[in-house]
Amino acid sequence: MPEKSDLPQGTLDLLILKVVALGQVHGYAIAQRLQQVSRNVVQVPQGSLYPALHRLENRGLLAAEWEETDTGREAKFYRLTRKGRAQLETEAASWQRLTEAVGLVLKLSEGGVE
Amino acid sequence: MNWWQRLLRRRKMEEQLEEELCFHLEQHTNELIAQGHAPDDARRQARLALGGSEQVKEHCRDARGTRWLEDLLQDFRYAVRTLRNQTGFAAITVLILALGIGATTAIFSAVNAILFEALPYPHADRLMMIWEFGSEDSRSYVAFHTYRELAARSCSFNAIAVLKPWQPTLVGPAEPERFDGQFVSASFFHVLGVPPFLGRDFEASDDRFNGPKVVILSNALWKRRFGGDPTIIGRQITLDDNSYTVIGVMPSAFESVLVPSAELWTTLQYDAEHITDVQTKEWGNHLRMIGRLQPGASTDQARRELDTIVHTPVPEFPRPPWASHKQGFIVNSLQDDVTRGVKPALLAVLGAVLLVLVIVCVNVTNLLLARGVRRRGEFALRIALGAGRSRLIRQLLTESLLLAAMGGVAGIAVAQLGVRALMAISPPELPRVGAIAVDGPVFAFGLGITTLIGLVVGLIPALRASRNEPQMGLQESSQRTAGGHRRTRSALVVVEVALALVLLVSSGLLLRSLKRLFAVAPGFDASHLLTMQVQTYGRRFDDDAACNRFFAQALDAVRNVPGVSAAAFTSQLPLSGDADVYGVQFENEDKTRDAEAAFRYGVAPGYFETMGIPLRRGRLFNAEDAAGLPVRPVLINESLAKRKYPGRDPVGRRIRFGGPPNRPWDIIVGVVGDVKQTSLAVSQSDAVYVTTAQWLWADGTQWLVVRTRGDAAALALAVRQAIWSVDKDQPVVRVATMEGLLAASAAERRFALILFEAFALAALVLAAAGIYGVLSGGVAERTREIGVRLALGASRGGILTLVIRQGMTFTGIGIAIGLAGAAVASQAIAAMLFGVSPLDPVTYLSVIVLLAGVSVIACGVPARRASRIDPMSALRQE
Numbered sequence: 001m002p003e004k005s006d007l008p009q010g011t012l013d014l015l016i017l018k019v020v021a022l023g024q025v026h027g028y029a030i031a032q033r034l035q036q037v038s039r040n041v042v043q044v045p046q047g048s049l050y051p052a053l054h055r056l057e058n059r060g061l062l063a064a065e066w067e068e069t070d071t072g073r074e075a076k077f078y079r080l081t082r083k084g085r086a087q088l089e090t091e092a093a094s095w096q097r098l099t100e101a102v103g104l105v106l107k108l109s110e111g112g113v114e
Numbered sequence: 115m116n117w118w119q120r121l122l123r124r125r126k127m128e129e130q131l132e133e134e135l136c137f138h139l140e141q142h143t144n145e146l147i148a149q150g151h152a153p154d155d156a157r158r159q160a161r162l163a164l165g166g167s168e169q170v171k172e173h174c175r176d177a178r179g180t181r182w183l184e185d186l187l188q189d190f191r192y193a194v195r196t197l198r199n200q201t202g203f204a205a206i207t208v209l210i211l212a213l214g215i216g217a218t219t220a221i222f223s224a225v226n227a228i229l230f231e232a233l234p235y236p237h238a239d240r241l242m243m244i245w246e247f248g249s250e251d252s253r254s255y256v257a258f259h260t261y262r263e264l265a266a267r268s269c270s271f272n273a274i275a276v277l278k279p280w281q282p283t284l285v286g287p288a289e290p291e292r293f294d295g296q297f298v299s300a301s302f303f304h305v306l307g308v309p310p311f312l313g314r315d316f317e318a319s320d321d322r323f324n325g326p327k328v329v330i331l332s333n334a335l336w337k338r339r340f341g342g343d344p345t346i347i348g349r350q351i352t353l354d355d356n357s358y359t360v361i362g363v364m365p366s367a368f369e370s371v372l373v374p375s376a377e378l379w380t381t382l383q384y385d386a387e388h389i390t391d392v393q394t395k396e397w398g399n400h401l402r403m404i405g406r407l408q409p410g411a412s413t414d415q416a417r418r419e420l421d422t423i424v425h426t427p428v429p430e431f432p433r434p435p436w437a438s439h440k441q442g443f444i445v446n447s448l449q450d451d452v453t454r455g456v457k458p459a460l461l462a463v464l465g466a467v468l469l470v471l472v473i474v475c476v477n478v479t480n481l482l483l484a485r486g487v488r489r490r491g492e493f494a495l496r497i498a499l500g501a502g503r504s505r506l507i508r509q510l511l512t513e514s515l516l517l518a519a520m521g522g523v524a525g526i527a528v529a530q531l532g533v534r535a536l537m538a539i540s541p542p543e544l545p546r547v548g549a550i551a552v553d554g555p556v557f558a559f560g561l562g563i564t565t566l567i568g569l570v571v572g573l574i575p576a577l578r579a580s581r582n583e584p585q586m587g588l589q590e591s592s593q594r595t596a597g598g599h600r601r602t603r604s605a606l607v608v609v610e611v612a613l614a615l616v617l618l619v620s621s622g623l624l625l626r627s628l629k630r631l632f633a634v635a636p637g638f639d640a641s642h643l644l645t646m647q648v649q650t651y652g653r654r655f656d657d658d659a660a661c662n663r664f665f666a667q668a669l670d671a672v673r674n675v676p677g678v679s680a681a682a683f684t685s686q687l688p689l690s691g692d693a694d695v696y697g698v699q700f701e702n703e704d705k706t707r708d709a710e711a712a713f714r715y716g717v718a719p720g721y722f723e724t725m726g727i728p729l730r731r732g733r734l735f736n737a738e739d740a741a742g743l744p745v746r747p748v749l750i751n752e753s754l755a756k757r758k759y760p761g762r763d764p765v766g767r768r769i770r771f772g773g774p775p776n777r778p779w780d781i782i783v784g785v786v787g788d789v790k791q792t793s794l795a796v797s798q799s800d801a802v803y804v805t806t807a808q809w810l811w812a813d814g815t816q817w818l819v820v821r822t823r824g825d826a827a828a829l830a831l832a833v834r835q836a837i838w839s840v841d842k843d844q845p846v847v848r849v850a851t852m853e854g855l856l857a858a859s860a861a862e863r864r865f866a867l868i869l870f871e872a873f874a875l876a877a878l879v880l881a882a883a884g885i886y887g888v889l890s891g892g893v894a895e896r897t898r899e900i901g902v903r904l905a906l907g908a909s910r911g912g913i914l915t916l917v918i919r920q921g922m923t924f925t926g927i928g929i930a931i932g933l934a935g936a937a938v939a940s941q942a943i944a945a946m947l948f949g950v951s952p953l954d955p956v957t958y959l960s961v962i963v964l965l966a967g968v969s970v971i972a973c974g975v976p977a978r979r980a981s982r983i984d985p986m987s988a989l990r991q992e
Contacts, residue, residue, distance in 0.1 A: 027134060028141040047165030050135065051173035058177060066130075076134045 012044065012052050014095060017080065017088040020062060026075040027053055053078060061087050124184070131174055135167055185505070189512035196513065203485060204517065207478055211521025211567065213876065214474030216528020219552070219560040221467040221869075223533055224540075225460050226556065227549040233449055234369045234549075236307040240407040241448040242416065244274070246399060247441040256403045258384045258396040260439070261299070263423070263431040264403075270411040270419045275302040276401040277372065280380065282353035283651040283845055284339075292649065292845040293335070293353075294375040297382045303330075303364075305406045310362030312336075313347040320361075321381040328380060329358040333366040335377040353378075355653045371452055371546060372402065392434040393774050404448065417445045436697075452545040458945040459541075459866040465942065466617060466873045471563065473613050475571050476606045477880045482514060482575040483603050484891050493579045507576040514572025515565070522564030526552065529560065539868055541861035574602060600895075603888045604924055610884040611928025612935055614877035615965055619936035620943055621870035622957040623950055628867055630949035631860050636688065637789035637799070639726030643852035644826040645687055648837055649815045649845045658812035662741075664841060665806070665816055669718060671836040672820060677829050680724040680821040683806060685716035687817035688789050689855045690848070696772040698802060700758055701779060712754060712800040713791050714772060716809040716816075722786055724821050731755075732765040732784030741807040747783040749803040755785045771802045773810050780804075793859040795948050819852075826851040866946055878965070881928075882972040889921045890976040900980050901988025910981040917980045921973030922966070929962055936961075 019030050019037075027050060034044045056062040061084035067077045080088065139160045146156035164170060175181060197204040232238045244264070248254030258276065265274040280295040296302075300321035309315050310330055320328050329351070331340075340346050350357045358380065370376040384396050391397075407416055421442040427433060446454075453460075486493075496506060529552050540547055552560075648668060655661045665683050672681045686692035696714045715721075719735040722728075730752050739747050748771060755764045768779035788799045806813060818837075822829050834846045850858075857864070893900070900913055940952035950957070 026137070028138045031138075045165070046138070046163050047170050048173070050138075050170055051177045054174045055177040073137065073140075074133070075137050076130065 010091075011095075012048065013056060014088070014091045015044075016049075016052055016056060017061065017084055017091070020078050021080050021085065021088055024067075024077045024079045026069070026077050028075075030078070056084070060084075124180075127178070131171055135164070135170065139164060185508065186512065189509045190516065192509065193513040193516045197516065200485070203481065204520075207481055207517050208520045208524060210474055210477055210481075210880070211518060212524035212528050214471045215522050215525030215560060215564055215567070216532055217873070217876075218467045218471045218563060219525060219529035219556060220532025220536055221464055222559050223529065223552055223556040224536055224550045225464045226559070227551070228544070228546050229449075229453055229457060229460060231549065231555075233371055233546075234367065235371075237406075237409075238449065239447065240272075240409070240411075241305070242271075242405050242407060242413065243444075243446050243448055243451040244403040244405055244420070245444040245446070246439065247444060253444055255399045256401050257399050257437060258382070258401060259389050259431065259433075260399075260437060261401060261403055262386060263428075263433075264405075264420065264443075265301075266431070267423050267428070268405075268416075268419060270408055270416040271405040272408050273301045273305045274403060274405040275299045275305040276382065276403050277302060278382070278401050279373070280378075281649065281845075282378070282380075283649075283843075284351070284353060292651075292847060293377050294373065295378040295380065296370075296373055296376050298379050299382050302379065302404075305404055307406070308365065308368050311365035312344060313360070313362035315362060316379075316381055321383060323383055323385040323387070325381065325383050327356055327358045328361045329353070330362040330364060330379045331360060332364050332370070332377040333368065336363045354651055369546075369548070371448065372404065374545070374548075390432055397434060397437065413445055413447065417442065420445065455543050456541065456545070456862060458943070459862050462620075462943045462946060463866055463869045465939070466620065466870055469613050469617055470873045470876055471567075473610050473877050473880050475567055476610050476613075477884050478517070478567075479571045479574055480603050480606050480610075480884055480887055482571060483578065483606075484887060486510075486575045486579045487891065487895070489579070497580075503580045506580040510576035510579060511569065511572040514575070515568035518564050518568030518571070521567070522560060525564070526557070526560055529556070539865055541865045542858060543862065544865075578602065600888070600892055603891070607881075607884045607888050607924045608928040608931065610877075610881040611925050611965065611969070612932035614874070614881040615929055615932025615961060616935040616939045617870065617874040617877040618961040618965065619932075619957060620939055621867065621874040622961050623940055623943065623947055623952065623954060624863065624867040624870050626950045626954060626957055627946065627948040628860060628863050631794050631863065632856070634790070634794045634949075636794060636856065637727060637787050638688065638852075640852040640856050642822045642824070642826050643725070644820040644822055644829055644833065644849075645690070645852055645855065646818050646830070646833070646849040647687075647690075647815060647847050648683070648818050649847065651844060655812075655814060661812040661814055662807060664844070665718070667840045668818075668837045668844075671840050672818065672833050675829065675832050675836050677823050678820055678833070679823050680720060682721035682724040682819055683718045683816040684721050684819060685714065685806065685809070685813045685816055686791075687819065687855075688791050689793065689852075689859045690817065693792065696802070698754075698800075699770040699775075701768040701770075710800070712750075712771070712802045714809075715801060715803045716806045716813050717803055718806055721803075721819070724819050725789075726821075727789060728787040730785040730787060731763065732782070734784060734786075735803070735805050739805045739808065743808065745778065746780040746804065746808045748780045749784045749786050750782055751786055751799060751801040751803075752788050754800040754802075769802070771804065794856070795860075826853075863946055863948070866943075878968060881965075882968045885921050885924060885969055885972040886975060888924070889917060889973055890979065892920070893917060893976045893980040896980075897983060897988050900983050901985040904983065905985040905989065913983075914977045914981040917977035918970065918973045921977070922969060925966060925969040929965060933958065933962075 015034055016030060019025065019033050025033070030053075031044050031046055031049055053062065053064075057064055057078070060081060062078045063081050064076050064078050066074055069075050139157070142160035142163060143153070143156045146159055147153055151159065161167070175184070233241065235241060244256065245253035246256050246260070256276070261274065261276045264271075268274065275298060277296045277298040280297045281292050282295055283292045298316070300316040300318050303309060303315050311333075313330070316328070316330065320326060331346070336342060336346065346360050346363065349360050351360060352358070382401075385394065386396075388394060389396070405416075407413070424439040424442055433439075493506060497503075533550055533552060537547055537550065648665070650661055650664060655664065669681060669683060672678060686694045694714050695711045698710050698712045700710075717735065719737055719739065722734050732749075735747070735749070748769065750764060750769075758764070759767065764782050764785055767782050769782060770777055771780055786803065789801065790796065791799055791801070806816070818833070820826070820829065820833055830849050834849070837844060837846055903913065904910070936958070937953060940947075944952050
């Protein structure tokens with residue numbers, strides 16, 4: 001069983017929005033892509049992926065449709081709504097600001113405080 | 115998708131969720147197989163990666179945001195199912211709740227309509243009744259010139275009006291019809307703020323001395339007598355031999371709160387000149403005064419301003435000495451004024467029914483607790499399967515709310531019946547009876563208490579049940595946890611007993627008051643006494659001699675009716691609601707003192723014999739006491755004689771009664787017994803009797819009293835026919851037996867008593883049921899223990915005593931607490947008590963005995979059952 005990663009609160013939603021922003025995609029593919037793109041660092045607990053997807057759909061950030069996959073099987077495909085895109089932009093920006101700030105703090109050398 | 119769409123498409127969404135997870139697992143499995151895993155292993159790994167599929171689904175459902183509603187529906191369906199399986203329990207609970215909610219809602223509908231709802235006039239809170247101070251701070255009518263002065267000088271009132279009764283007769287081919295109407299000043303409808311819907315309102319020019327005769331009709335009268343004819347305006351109608359022009363018709367929504375029976379109004383047309391002539395009716399205190407405050411003006415402000423006017427007389431409005439208004443005026447809101455008589459009774463009844471409602475809640479809570487004990491296994495199982503505590507509480511609250519809702523629906527039906535019953539027993543002085551209905555606010559109230567009850571009665575059982583230890587519940591032998599349950603239930607029973615005691619004591623006190631009241635001697639013999647009011651109508655009776663002649667002839671005719679043993683006329687009848695009062699001046703007494711007031715009875719000779727009023731001294735009136743004697747003989751009553759002539763003989767002394775101050779003295783020829791005039795409870799009874807013929811004028815309206823040999827009511831028709839044989843056009847109204855009047859004078863107390871008795875009975879039954887329920891539940895739970903005791907040699911009598919002692923302990927504690935509560939509650943109904951102390955020991959003792967007796971019976975049944983337990987089978991049960 002893969003080791004569980006501790007995603008900071010709310011990060012999973014951001015990651016999902018980003019992955020879905022790249023194009024229509026179904027749940028399993030989202031899990032796969034997250035894992036690949038993050039070079040296996042981010043291990044999405046599959047059990048919490050679907051509740052997150054449903055929550056985002058419920059909030060109107062994602063829209064879902066049933067479509068055929070390449071193999072001809074019906075699957076639920078998610079895409080970003082306009083509201084979702086706006087949300088992604090704000091959240092991504094705030095994440096950027098936060099990581100930069102955290103990075104700055106971590107770069108402080110010991111005893112280097114004025 | 116809206117939440118309700120999501121809710122409606124629940125099944126589809128469930129399918130899709132299943133499908134989506136299936137797809138995920140399939141994909142994962144396929145990939146693992148592609149990586150070289152065996153199919154079975156791949157499937158297992160995929161499953162493990164996803165986690166428990168049911169758990170994932172639960173989380174997804176939570177994410178949907180409609181969870182609470184789904185749970186609610188589920189709880190609701192479950193509650194319906196469980197209740198359907200326990201119809202007996204459900205029926206009893208709903209019945210108790212329906213009675214409680216129904217009674218409370220019915221009482222609330224009356225109290226709300228009468229005391230709290232605004233009167234049906236625009237800005238009704240600005241309407242004020244203005245009274246003079248009477249003796250002992252009672253309210254007294256005002257005089258026309260006083261009204262004129264206040265209307266002219268007051269700034270805090272927008273407008274002021276006065277009114278007095280008018281009973282015009284319309285003669286037709288059938289019996290003469292007499293209407294209740296009012297003489298009003300032109301400003302009357304302006305003050306109320308309701309204009310006629312047809313025609314016009316009164317104008318100042320209509321209300322002058324000898325002005326045009328105009329009349330405004332009520333909507334009901336217009337429809338009934340004139341077929342709702344819209345061309346009625348301007349038509350002449352004949353009332354009391356005078357021709358009146360109809361100038362307006364009031365809207366159907368107009369309610370005459372001051373005089374509910376009033377159907378037509380005309381102008382007062384008093385003489386505004388000759389203000390210095392103090393012997394005119396314009397200076398008589400006999401008008402009701404109502405004013406509308408200016409926007410923003412307060413009652414206190416108005417009162418202060420009237421005080422200022424009183425203390426700064428102006429030359430335009432000279433006042434005779436008795437109209438100095440030294441004390442100022444009484445200013446009350448119209449609503450307070452019309453409800454002051456019934457307010458204590460209504461509030462007491464509301465308090466009583468709320469107590470009943472609390473008892474109902476306690477009882478239902480106890481039933482739910484008992485049911486909770488039986489369902490302990492079920493709750494334990496649910497907790498073991500992962501139900502959260504809040505989830506369990508929610509489910510139990512749904513059940514109790516469902517019960518309350520059913521009780522509420524049935525309760526509204528009970529309330530409808532209750533309102534009808536309430537109106538049937540309501541005292542005649544209850545104002546605005548027509549406004550009592552189960553309407554919007556009453557529905558809201560019923561709904562409110564229903565919800566409240568649902569939560570209140572559900573909460574304790576829900577908290578108790580959810581505190582269950584699952585292991586303990588699942589091991590069916592649950593005696594160890596039963597203790598806590600029983601403690602709560604016992605406490606609730608104690609509360610029930612205490613509240614029942616409060617209600618029983620209150621109704622006991624009212625019952626004894628009513629008995630005391632009817633034991634009061636009215637001062638005359640009320641049995642076999644028929645009474646009715648005979649009125650003269652028409653111009654020919656403007657002549658006093660004609661009027662007196664008619665009454666004399668009518669009396670002769672009545673005395674000849676078979677079955678009549680005696681008959682007489684009087685100007686006012688005891689207990690009829692009349693209050694005809696005049697000033698008395700005593701010879702050799704300080705003249706600067708305010709004149710004392712006494713009831714004036716203008717009577718025909720034979721009145722005292724007919725009524726059975728005893729003669730104490732001197733003589734009664736006889737046929738020689740006729741008009742034209744130089745000195746007028748009068749009779750006074752006993753208490754007035756005792757106060758004014760202590761230890762001396764009043765016969766032969768002189769007083770001056772009514773009329774101008776320079777009138778010749780009257781001579782007291784006799785003293786008669788006291789008579790209750792206002793009501794049995796009011797002892798004020800100073801009275802002066804004069805013969806009708808010797809009074810200042812001929813009374814056009816008199817009361818006929820008839821002593822009958824048999825049933826008084828049976829002679830009513832014959833007596834009326836006898837009067838009409840003299841003159842068929844004279845109205846005869848307000849026919850009643852004296853016994854009926856006696857009962858009516860106590861109607862308000864009787865009204866409160868009937869309701870209190872009903873509520874107290876309900877409380878007693880519920881308390882007894884509560885004791886019975888707890889004890890029989892206890893006996894059932896302790897079957898094994900009792901079996902062991904019996905097996906170890908305890909006597910059956912001992913077991914009986916054990917159970918009864920336990921039950922009587924609840925009763926004892928409940929009575930102790932209840933006594934304290936009753937002592938407080940009885941102070942609240944003190945205003946309705948008569949001749950009984952709020953702490954009357956007889957009442958308290960009898961209630962304690964009654965309650966204890968009923969408790970013994972309630973304990974007896976389960977105690978007997980306990981003593982008959984067969985030890986062998988009890989022990990084998992485990």
